[in-house]
Amino acid sequence: MQRTKFKSAIGASVLVAALGLVSAPLLAQPAVHAKFDPASEMSISGIVTYVDWKNPRAHVFVNVRDGSSVTNWAVELESPLVLRGSGWSAGSVKPGDQVDVKGLRARDGSRQIWSESMTVAGSPVFTLKDLAPAVPAQKAPAPRGSDGKILLGAASGYWGFPSEHALVEDGVEVDVDNYGQLANLADAGKVAPLQPWALALYRHRQERNLRDDPMFINCKPPGGPRQYQSDLGFKFVEDKANQRIFVMIGSGNRNYRIIYMDGRAQVGSVTGDDDNPLYYGRAQGKWEGDTLVVNTRGFNEDFWLTNGGLPHTGSLVLSERFTRTDMNTLQYEVEIEDSGAYTRPWKASWTMQWVPDQEVPIFFCQDNRP
């Protein structure tokens, strides 16, 4: 799997050092650069007035003195889910604390700053940690059920931390960040075999720094392979008695979808719903040896197929292969067929990591509004 990836494009190594950044985990969040300008670094200092410890992003409000005037700034931070894993808690920063913040200015000129760390007077800088669990040197084999089939889920544990956060055709090398934002717009045509109209739309979404992403603005679901490219991950619940597999999705609206294993036709299950196109499509699966093979069709067009905004049409058909190669690794391969948006079928693949002993993180996009 050849690809060049750069971690969060906050940019210059000097700034990385100053903020104490490790990797910036993606948690199905709006792209930072949609709202904040990576070319516009700034600092503020002041007294905390309020801490809003909520998904999708925590905010710390700071009174900044400039001569005789005081203005209130909003410091935007990662989700509490990420901050907690890095040692923050709701009480780490409190009203009355003196803080110094380095980060990026909001593009619209409002008094907002994006920061991944903060100095509280007398306390060390908090830094974001990479939350992916350590992979054991000796990997155990994939567990099997009493029917001999590999188990894709367990009572606790989920699949997260994909090896790739942006979907790019296998064999293509482009410089793209964890939100799917290309470093070079000229690379757009390389990402996938896009038809001209689809390439134009993809470029348009990229040029606007992904700010139109319906998954964040309107909490539209992550249909298609996007649901497997969030650190928030997903889990399988195998309901073998009823011949179905539930996919419980950690990002977006914490939806579930169903892979039917009973060979049914891919039509609607509600009278009159036969051709109603869906966000998650209609999925039918079967085992081929140790690989779960899933065919999904019947998608609507009301979502972005990938992080970064590759388009699709209602003609989309996905052929997916899930192989748990060992206890800790899920190999995922997808073939995308969409004669409406692409010039030919094309494939992409990556792996997911098993996160043991934890439930899929509880995240709801709906928390983005009161």
Add this chain to the structure above:
Amino acid sequence: MIKHIQVMLTALAIAVSGSTLAQPRREQPPAGPAPVNAAGRVLLQGADPSDKGTWTPVFGILDPITPYEQIPFQPWSKALYDYRQTRELEPHTRCKASGTARQFLTPYGVEFVELQDLQQIIIFDIGGPHTFRIIYMDGREHPQDWQHTYYGHSVGRWEGNTLVVDSVGFTEQFWLDRRGMPHTDQLHTIERFTRTNKNTMEYRITIDDPATYTKTFDGGFNLRWNQGEELFEYVCQQANYATELMVGAGAESVDRSSNIVP
């Protein structure tokens, strides 16, 4: 503007309830006994995989789950409840997952899936947030460091043929029922699900929130089995303009100064 929102919300409410009339309901089978497992314990699902079904409320859209005069309000919660009658800005309409009784008061219903090997019962919503709620059946306690969520943390056990579920750890961003019973994050609930025959499940909930009510009290209603119905996709945000209507910059927009939504 207020009138417009009320008209819109009424239209939404009617559209949502009206859809139950538009979708043909399959005939219910005669009210025979509830299916049981090998140990003789009642099942919340069908007798076998071919016996599919979902559960919907036998309830009027605006019925309270406890009669108003019996709700032991504190003065602030009574004032909030009365205010909610005038504005109807229910969080469920803007796609918030609404826990406790509200979860079972949607027109499309839910499915209970019992997973013996995982020692969990998972409730899947069709409508509303189209999400899932895990009830842990392995005897565990509520965790100390639980991050409060819409559905809280639920542990369950069987008492004969009644599933008893104890829950804590709720956020405050929803209403307990469609009429707008308030709560705080101190809320603790005990739900009892009793399938009395093939077609009927009794739902009873004990509400224990000393910050909101002067004593614990009960509410409830019945659910009906919809023979042959299956889960289907419903996405609250699809063509939903309520989110924009209710979250604006104007005087009628939702008050953001408190964690407890109006």
